Amino acid sequence: MLIDSKKTLVIKIPKVLSVESVDKFHEELGALINQGPAMLELDCSRIDLVTSSHINLLWEARTLCLERGIKIKLCFVSSGLIRVLKVLDLHEIFLGDKNELPEDALHQDHMEFQAIGEFKLEFRAEANSITRALAEFRRYLSKLNLPMKGVIELEIVFYEVVTNIRLHSGVSSDATIMFNANSLKNKIVMVFTDQGKAFDPTSKEQNFDPDKAIKEKKKHGFGLTMITRMTNRMTYERRDDRINVLTLEKHWR
Amino acid sequence: MGNKPISQKKLNDFTLVINPGSVLDNNNAHEMVEIITVAQDKGFKNIILDMTDLEFISSAGVGSILGTIETSREAGGDIILCNAAESILHVLEVLDLADYLTVKNNLEEAASLCS
Numbered sequence A: 001m002l003i004d005s006k007k008t009l010v011i012k013i014p015k016v017l018s019v020e021s022v023d024k025f026h027e028e029l030g031a032l033i034n035q036g037p038a039m040l041e042l043d044c045s046r047i048d049l050v051t052s053s054h055i056n057l058l059w060e061a062r063t064l065c066l067e068r069g070i071k072i073k074l075c076f077v078s079s080g081l082i083r084v085l086k087v088l089d090l091h092e093i094f095l096g097d098k099n100e101l102p103e104d105a106l107h108q109d110h111m112e113f114q115a116i117g118e119f120k121l122e123f124r125a126e127a128n129s130i131t132r133a134l135a136e137f138r139r140y141l142s143k144l145n146l147p148m149k150g151v152i153e154l155e156i157v158f159y160e161v162v163t164n165i166r167l168h169s170g171v172s173s174d175a176t177i178m179f180n181a182n183s184l185k186n187k188i189v190m191v192f193t194d195q196g197k198a199f200d201p202t203s204k205e206q207n208f209d210p211d212k213a214i215k216e217k218k219k220h221g222f223g224l225t226m227i228t229r230m231t232n233r234m235t236y237e238r239r240d241d242r243i244n245v246l247t248l249e250k251h252w253r
Numbered sequence B: 001m002g003n004k005p006i007s008q009k010k011l012n013d014f015t016l017v018i019n020p021g022s023v024l025d026n027n028n029a030h031e032m033v034e035i036i037t038v039a040q041d042k043g044f045k046n047i048i049l050d051m052t053d054l055e056f057i058s059s060a061g062v063g064s065i066l067g068t069i070e071t072s073r074e075a076g077g078d079i080i081l082c083n084a085a086e087s088i089l090h091v092l093e094v095l096d097l098a099d100y101l102t103v104k105n106n107l108e109e110a111a112s113l114c115s
Helices: A019-034 A052-067 A079-087 A091-095 A127-142 A148-168 A210-215 A223-230 B029-041 B059-074 B086-094 B107-112
Strands: A008-012 A039-043 A071-075 A117-124 A176-183 A187-194 A233-239 A243-251 B007-012 B015-019 B046-050 B078-082 B102-104
Touching: A008 A019, A019 A052, A039 A052, A052 A071, A052 A079, A052 A091, A052 A117, A071 A091, A079 A091, A079 A117, A117 A127, A127 A148, A127 A176, A148 A176, A148 A187, A148 A223, A148 A243, A148 B059, A148 B086, A210 B059, A223 B059, A223 B086, B015 B029, B029 B046, B029 B059, B046 B059, B046 B107, B059 B078, B078 B107
Parallel strands: A008 A039, A039 A071, B015 B046, B046 B078, B078 B102
Antiparallel strands: A117 A176, A176 A187, A187 A243, A233 A243, B007 B015
Protein backbone atom coordinates (compact mmCIF):
# COMPACT_ATOMS: atom_id res chain seq x y z
CA MET A 1 0.00 0.00 0.00
CA LEU A 2 1.29 3.43 -0.89
CA ILE A 3 0.11 6.83 0.22
CA ASP A 4 0.94 10.06 -1.53
CA SER A 5 0.54 13.64 -0.44
CA LYS A 6 -2.71 14.19 -2.34
CA LYS A 7 -4.48 11.54 -0.33
CA THR A 8 -4.43 9.13 -3.19
CA LEU A 9 -3.99 5.57 -2.07
CA VAL A 10 -2.84 2.72 -4.24
CA ILE A 11 -3.67 -0.96 -4.01
CA LYS A 12 -2.29 -3.70 -6.20
CA ILE A 13 -4.64 -6.18 -7.80
CA PRO A 14 -3.21 -9.64 -7.08
CA LYS A 15 -1.72 -11.57 -9.97
CA VAL A 16 -3.30 -14.85 -8.99
CA LEU A 17 -6.70 -14.79 -7.38
CA SER A 18 -6.76 -17.51 -4.77
CA VAL A 19 -9.08 -17.48 -1.77
CA GLU A 20 -6.17 -16.25 0.34
CA SER A 21 -5.07 -13.50 -2.03
CA VAL A 22 -8.62 -12.23 -2.50
CA ASP A 23 -9.23 -12.23 1.25
CA LYS A 24 -6.00 -10.31 1.74
CA PHE A 25 -7.01 -7.86 -0.98
CA HIS A 26 -10.39 -7.26 0.65
CA GLU A 27 -8.72 -6.74 3.99
CA GLU A 28 -6.28 -4.24 2.55
CA LEU A 29 -9.00 -2.52 0.54
CA GLY A 30 -11.15 -2.11 3.64
CA ALA A 31 -8.24 -0.60 5.53
CA LEU A 32 -7.52 1.87 2.72
CA ILE A 33 -11.16 2.89 2.36
CA ASN A 34 -11.37 3.52 6.09
CA GLN A 35 -8.61 6.10 5.69
CA GLY A 36 -11.04 8.12 3.56
CA PRO A 37 -8.85 8.91 0.57
CA ALA A 38 -10.06 11.18 -2.22
CA MET A 39 -8.86 8.70 -4.79
CA LEU A 40 -7.98 5.02 -4.85
CA GLU A 41 -5.74 3.77 -7.60
CA LEU A 42 -6.08 0.14 -8.56
CA ASP A 43 -2.64 -0.97 -9.73
CA CYS A 44 -3.19 -3.61 -12.43
CA SER A 45 0.49 -4.19 -13.24
CA ARG A 46 0.50 -7.71 -11.83
CA ILE A 47 -2.34 -8.97 -13.99
CA ASP A 48 -0.87 -11.18 -16.69
CA LEU A 49 -3.90 -13.21 -17.61
CA VAL A 50 -7.20 -11.38 -17.32
CA THR A 51 -9.97 -13.50 -15.86
CA SER A 52 -13.55 -12.79 -14.89
CA SER A 53 -12.40 -12.94 -11.26
CA HIS A 54 -10.12 -9.97 -11.87
CA ILE A 55 -13.01 -8.05 -13.38
CA ASN A 56 -15.22 -8.98 -10.43
CA LEU A 57 -12.54 -7.76 -8.06
CA LEU A 58 -12.27 -4.44 -9.90
CA TRP A 59 -16.03 -4.12 -9.83
CA GLU A 60 -16.24 -4.85 -6.11
CA ALA A 61 -13.52 -2.31 -5.37
CA ARG A 62 -15.26 0.27 -7.50
CA THR A 63 -18.61 -0.35 -5.80
CA LEU A 64 -17.14 -0.11 -2.31
CA CYS A 65 -15.31 3.10 -3.17
CA LEU A 66 -18.30 4.75 -4.80
CA GLU A 67 -20.43 3.94 -1.77
CA ARG A 68 -17.94 5.97 0.31
CA GLY A 69 -17.63 8.76 -2.24
CA ILE A 70 -14.09 7.73 -3.18
CA LYS A 71 -13.00 8.09 -6.80
CA ILE A 72 -11.17 5.20 -8.39
CA LYS A 73 -8.65 5.01 -11.14
CA LEU A 74 -6.91 2.08 -12.81
CA CYS A 75 -3.20 2.33 -13.42
CA PHE A 76 -0.68 0.17 -15.28
CA VAL A 77 -3.49 -1.18 -17.41
CA SER A 78 -2.33 -3.63 -20.07
CA SER A 79 -3.85 -3.59 -23.53
CA GLY A 80 -5.26 -7.04 -22.74
CA LEU A 81 -7.18 -5.70 -19.78
CA ILE A 82 -8.37 -2.73 -21.82
CA ARG A 83 -9.66 -5.09 -24.46
CA VAL A 84 -11.51 -7.22 -21.92
CA LEU A 85 -13.08 -4.12 -20.41
CA LYS A 86 -14.18 -3.05 -23.87
CA VAL A 87 -15.67 -6.46 -24.58
CA LEU A 88 -17.65 -6.18 -21.37
CA ASP A 89 -18.64 -2.58 -22.05
CA LEU A 90 -16.86 -1.55 -18.88
CA HIS A 91 -14.07 0.52 -20.39
CA GLU A 92 -15.98 3.80 -20.05
CA ILE A 93 -16.74 3.01 -16.43
CA PHE A 94 -13.22 2.04 -15.47
CA LEU A 95 -11.09 3.95 -17.88
CA GLY A 96 -13.19 6.95 -18.85
CA ASP A 97 -11.17 9.06 -21.20
CA LYS A 98 -8.19 7.01 -22.34
CA ASN A 99 -6.04 10.15 -22.20
CA GLU A 100 -6.40 10.21 -18.46
CA LEU A 101 -4.45 7.01 -18.13
CA PRO A 102 -0.83 7.16 -17.09
CA GLU A 103 1.52 7.15 -20.06
CA ASP A 104 2.81 3.71 -19.23
CA ALA A 105 -0.67 2.27 -19.06
CA LEU A 106 -0.76 1.29 -22.69
CA HIS A 107 2.79 0.13 -23.05
CA GLN A 108 2.41 -3.42 -21.86
CA ASP A 109 1.17 -5.82 -24.47
CA HIS A 110 0.79 -9.44 -23.57
CA MET A 111 -2.01 -10.11 -26.02
CA GLU A 112 -0.41 -13.18 -27.47
CA PHE A 113 -0.53 -14.86 -24.15
CA GLN A 114 -3.62 -13.39 -22.63
CA ALA A 115 -7.24 -14.20 -22.60
CA ILE A 116 -9.00 -11.41 -24.45
CA GLY A 117 -12.40 -11.99 -23.07
CA GLU A 118 -14.13 -14.32 -20.70
CA PHE A 119 -17.86 -14.49 -20.82
CA LYS A 120 -20.28 -16.14 -18.43
CA LEU A 121 -23.99 -16.72 -18.58
CA GLU A 122 -26.52 -18.49 -16.41
CA PHE A 123 -29.96 -18.96 -17.82
CA ARG A 124 -32.98 -21.20 -17.59
CA ALA A 125 -33.54 -24.18 -19.87
CA GLU A 126 -36.51 -22.48 -21.44
CA ALA A 127 -37.00 -21.22 -25.01
CA ASN A 128 -37.25 -17.49 -24.27
CA SER A 129 -34.31 -17.59 -21.88
CA ILE A 130 -32.28 -19.38 -24.51
CA THR A 131 -33.20 -16.74 -27.09
CA ARG A 132 -32.06 -14.00 -24.73
CA ALA A 133 -28.89 -15.91 -23.87
CA LEU A 134 -28.10 -16.32 -27.55
CA ALA A 135 -28.54 -12.57 -28.03
CA GLU A 136 -26.08 -11.95 -25.19
CA PHE A 137 -23.61 -14.42 -26.64
CA ARG A 138 -23.99 -12.79 -30.05
CA ARG A 139 -23.25 -9.42 -28.48
CA TYR A 140 -20.10 -10.84 -26.93
CA LEU A 141 -18.97 -12.42 -30.20
CA SER A 142 -19.55 -9.22 -32.13
CA LYS A 143 -16.83 -7.56 -30.09
CA LEU A 144 -14.17 -10.17 -30.75
CA ASN A 145 -13.55 -9.34 -34.40
CA LEU A 146 -13.94 -12.95 -35.47
CA PRO A 147 -14.54 -14.07 -39.05
CA MET A 148 -18.22 -13.94 -40.01
CA LYS A 149 -18.43 -17.66 -40.67
CA GLY A 150 -16.85 -18.39 -37.33
CA VAL A 151 -19.37 -16.19 -35.54
CA ILE A 152 -22.26 -17.92 -37.29
CA GLU A 153 -20.90 -21.31 -36.37
CA LEU A 154 -20.41 -20.36 -32.73
CA GLU A 155 -23.94 -18.99 -32.52
CA ILE A 156 -25.33 -22.18 -33.99
CA VAL A 157 -23.20 -24.40 -31.75
CA PHE A 158 -24.38 -22.46 -28.71
CA TYR A 159 -28.02 -22.71 -29.78
CA GLU A 160 -27.82 -26.40 -30.65
CA VAL A 161 -26.14 -27.40 -27.40
CA VAL A 162 -28.51 -25.54 -25.11
CA THR A 163 -31.53 -26.61 -27.14
CA ASN A 164 -30.42 -30.22 -26.82
CA ILE A 165 -30.19 -29.72 -23.07
CA ARG A 166 -33.64 -28.15 -22.98
CA LEU A 167 -35.32 -30.78 -25.11
CA HIS A 168 -33.47 -33.98 -24.37
CA SER A 169 -31.76 -33.88 -20.98
CA GLY A 170 -34.91 -34.17 -18.92
CA VAL A 171 -34.37 -30.93 -17.01
CA SER A 172 -37.31 -28.71 -16.08
CA SER A 173 -37.73 -25.27 -17.63
CA ASP A 174 -36.57 -23.80 -14.31
CA ALA A 175 -33.27 -25.65 -14.43
CA THR A 176 -30.16 -23.59 -14.90
CA ILE A 177 -27.71 -23.92 -17.75
CA MET A 178 -24.30 -22.42 -17.12
CA PHE A 179 -22.18 -21.23 -19.99
CA ASN A 180 -18.66 -19.95 -20.04
CA ALA A 181 -16.72 -18.79 -23.08
CA ASN A 182 -13.10 -17.82 -23.10
CA SER A 183 -11.63 -16.23 -26.16
CA LEU A 184 -7.91 -16.80 -26.56
CA LYS A 185 -5.59 -15.79 -29.35
CA ASN A 186 -6.28 -18.69 -31.67
CA LYS A 187 -9.38 -20.28 -30.28
CA ILE A 188 -12.50 -19.89 -28.25
CA VAL A 189 -13.32 -22.41 -25.53
CA MET A 190 -16.94 -22.89 -24.55
CA VAL A 191 -18.09 -24.83 -21.50
CA PHE A 192 -21.72 -25.83 -21.02
CA THR A 193 -22.82 -27.15 -17.64
CA ASP A 194 -26.19 -28.63 -16.78
CA GLN A 195 -27.72 -31.13 -14.39
CA GLY A 196 -29.72 -33.15 -16.85
CA LYS A 197 -29.34 -36.84 -17.50
CA ALA A 198 -25.98 -38.06 -18.69
CA PHE A 199 -25.32 -37.70 -22.40
CA ASP A 200 -21.91 -38.08 -23.94
CA PRO A 201 -22.06 -36.59 -27.45
CA THR A 202 -18.48 -37.67 -28.13
CA SER A 203 -19.63 -41.29 -28.06
CA LYS A 204 -22.16 -40.77 -30.85
CA GLU A 205 -21.07 -41.72 -34.34
CA GLN A 206 -21.60 -39.01 -36.91
CA ASN A 207 -22.51 -40.35 -40.31
CA PHE A 208 -24.82 -37.73 -41.78
CA ASP A 209 -25.86 -38.62 -45.32
CA PRO A 210 -27.73 -35.72 -47.00
CA ASP A 211 -29.15 -37.89 -49.77
CA LYS A 212 -30.49 -40.44 -47.32
CA ALA A 213 -31.88 -37.75 -45.03
CA ILE A 214 -33.81 -36.18 -47.91
CA LYS A 215 -35.08 -39.49 -49.27
CA GLU A 216 -36.20 -40.55 -45.79
CA LYS A 217 -37.81 -37.13 -45.18
CA LYS A 218 -35.83 -36.77 -42.00
CA LYS A 219 -36.63 -33.57 -40.12
CA HIS A 220 -34.60 -33.98 -36.93
CA GLY A 221 -31.27 -35.16 -35.63
CA PHE A 222 -28.86 -32.85 -37.44
CA GLY A 223 -27.86 -30.82 -34.39
CA LEU A 224 -24.99 -32.97 -33.22
CA THR A 225 -23.63 -33.17 -36.75
CA MET A 226 -23.62 -29.38 -36.93
CA ILE A 227 -21.97 -29.06 -33.53
CA THR A 228 -19.28 -31.57 -34.46
CA ARG A 229 -18.56 -30.02 -37.84
CA MET A 230 -18.52 -26.48 -36.50
CA THR A 231 -16.05 -27.12 -33.69
CA ASN A 232 -12.55 -28.56 -33.53
CA ARG A 233 -12.57 -30.33 -30.20
CA MET A 234 -15.26 -31.74 -27.97
CA THR A 235 -14.86 -33.27 -24.51
CA TYR A 236 -17.52 -34.46 -22.13
CA GLU A 237 -17.36 -35.12 -18.41
CA ARG A 238 -20.00 -36.41 -16.01
CA ARG A 239 -19.29 -35.03 -12.55
CA ASP A 240 -20.60 -36.54 -9.33
CA ASP A 241 -23.10 -38.51 -11.39
CA ARG A 242 -25.30 -35.43 -11.72
CA ILE A 243 -23.50 -32.70 -13.64
CA ASN A 244 -22.78 -32.66 -17.37
CA VAL A 245 -19.83 -30.59 -18.49
CA LEU A 246 -19.42 -30.25 -22.23
CA THR A 247 -16.36 -28.39 -23.46
CA LEU A 248 -16.10 -27.29 -27.06
CA GLU A 249 -13.22 -25.58 -28.77
CA LYS A 250 -13.25 -23.66 -31.99
CA HIS A 251 -9.85 -22.86 -33.43
CA TRP A 252 -8.78 -20.05 -35.72
CA ARG A 253 -6.00 -20.28 -38.25
CA MET B 1 -32.15 -9.74 -34.57
CA GLY B 2 -35.85 -9.24 -35.19
CA ASN B 3 -38.41 -11.96 -35.17
CA LYS B 4 -40.18 -11.53 -38.47
CA PRO B 5 -42.82 -14.26 -38.84
CA ILE B 6 -43.20 -16.75 -41.65
CA SER B 7 -45.23 -15.40 -44.56
CA GLN B 8 -46.41 -16.82 -47.86
CA LYS B 9 -47.81 -15.76 -51.23
CA LYS B 10 -49.02 -17.63 -54.27
CA LEU B 11 -46.88 -17.22 -57.37
CA ASN B 12 -48.98 -19.43 -59.68
CA ASP B 13 -51.24 -22.46 -59.40
CA PHE B 14 -48.30 -24.75 -58.71
CA THR B 15 -45.94 -22.48 -56.86
CA LEU B 16 -46.03 -20.96 -53.41
CA VAL B 17 -43.41 -18.50 -52.20
CA ILE B 18 -42.67 -18.77 -48.50
CA ASN B 19 -40.59 -16.27 -46.58
CA PRO B 20 -39.34 -18.02 -43.41
CA GLY B 21 -38.81 -14.70 -41.63
CA SER B 22 -35.65 -13.81 -39.79
CA VAL B 23 -35.17 -16.91 -37.67
CA LEU B 24 -35.83 -20.55 -38.51
CA ASP B 25 -35.19 -22.61 -35.40
CA ASN B 26 -36.88 -24.93 -32.93
CA ASN B 27 -39.47 -22.29 -32.15
CA ASN B 28 -40.96 -22.16 -35.63
CA ALA B 29 -39.57 -25.12 -37.61
CA HIS B 30 -42.74 -27.13 -36.93
CA GLU B 31 -44.81 -24.22 -38.28
CA MET B 32 -42.63 -24.15 -41.37
CA VAL B 33 -43.14 -27.87 -41.92
CA GLU B 34 -46.89 -27.47 -41.51
CA ILE B 35 -47.10 -24.59 -44.00
CA ILE B 36 -45.07 -26.52 -46.57
CA THR B 37 -47.02 -29.74 -46.00
CA VAL B 38 -50.38 -27.99 -46.33
CA ALA B 39 -49.20 -26.28 -49.52
CA GLN B 40 -48.02 -29.59 -50.96
CA ASP B 41 -51.36 -31.17 -50.08
CA LYS B 42 -53.10 -28.34 -51.92
CA GLY B 43 -51.15 -29.07 -55.08
CA PHE B 44 -48.32 -26.58 -54.87
CA LYS B 45 -45.62 -28.85 -56.21
CA ASN B 46 -43.08 -26.02 -56.18
CA ILE B 47 -42.15 -24.17 -53.04
CA ILE B 48 -39.82 -21.21 -53.24
CA LEU B 49 -38.20 -20.33 -49.95
CA ASP B 50 -37.38 -16.65 -50.22
CA MET B 51 -34.71 -16.25 -47.54
CA THR B 52 -34.33 -12.51 -47.94
CA ASP B 53 -34.91 -11.88 -44.24
CA LEU B 54 -33.38 -15.04 -42.83
CA GLU B 55 -30.51 -14.34 -40.44
CA PHE B 56 -30.33 -17.53 -38.41
CA ILE B 57 -31.09 -21.15 -39.14
CA SER B 58 -30.70 -23.99 -36.69
CA SER B 59 -30.62 -27.72 -37.30
CA ALA B 60 -34.38 -27.80 -36.81
CA GLY B 61 -34.73 -25.14 -39.49
CA VAL B 62 -32.57 -27.14 -41.86
CA GLY B 63 -34.63 -30.20 -40.99
CA SER B 64 -37.85 -28.41 -41.88
CA ILE B 65 -36.49 -27.98 -45.40
CA LEU B 66 -34.74 -31.33 -45.84
CA GLY B 67 -37.70 -33.27 -44.51
CA THR B 68 -40.15 -31.79 -46.99
CA ILE B 69 -38.14 -31.64 -50.22
CA GLU B 70 -38.76 -35.22 -51.28
CA THR B 71 -42.54 -34.78 -51.25
CA SER B 72 -42.24 -31.91 -53.74
CA ARG B 73 -39.83 -33.88 -55.89
CA GLU B 74 -42.13 -36.90 -55.86
CA ALA B 75 -44.83 -34.58 -57.25
CA GLY B 76 -42.52 -33.43 -60.03
CA GLY B 77 -41.62 -30.16 -58.37
CA ASP B 78 -39.00 -28.96 -55.96
CA ILE B 79 -38.24 -26.76 -53.02
CA ILE B 80 -36.05 -23.93 -54.24
CA LEU B 81 -34.05 -21.66 -52.00
CA CYS B 82 -33.29 -18.09 -53.01
CA ASN B 83 -31.93 -14.81 -51.64
CA ALA B 84 -30.01 -16.70 -48.96
CA ALA B 85 -27.39 -14.72 -47.08
CA GLU B 86 -23.81 -15.94 -47.08
CA SER B 87 -24.18 -17.02 -43.46
CA ILE B 88 -27.15 -19.24 -44.31
CA LEU B 89 -25.38 -20.71 -47.32
CA HIS B 90 -22.41 -21.43 -45.10
CA VAL B 91 -24.56 -23.52 -42.78
CA LEU B 92 -25.81 -25.52 -45.75
CA GLU B 93 -22.22 -25.97 -46.95
CA VAL B 94 -21.11 -27.25 -43.56
CA LEU B 95 -23.73 -29.98 -43.91
CA ASP B 96 -22.59 -30.74 -47.48
CA LEU B 97 -26.04 -29.92 -48.81
CA ALA B 98 -24.94 -27.92 -51.85
CA ASP B 99 -25.34 -30.85 -54.23
CA TYR B 100 -28.72 -31.83 -52.88
CA LEU B 101 -30.57 -28.52 -52.74
CA THR B 102 -31.71 -26.20 -55.50
CA VAL B 103 -30.39 -22.77 -54.64
CA LYS B 104 -30.89 -19.66 -56.76
CA ASN B 105 -29.59 -16.15 -56.32
CA ASN B 106 -32.93 -14.39 -56.38
CA LEU B 107 -36.68 -14.83 -56.66
CA GLU B 108 -36.67 -14.23 -60.40
CA GLU B 109 -34.23 -17.06 -61.02
CA ALA B 110 -36.17 -19.34 -58.69
CA ALA B 111 -39.48 -18.46 -60.36
CA SER B 112 -38.03 -19.24 -63.77
CA LEU B 113 -37.86 -22.88 -62.69
CA CYS B 114 -41.53 -22.89 -61.75
CA SER B 115 -43.33 -21.73 -64.87
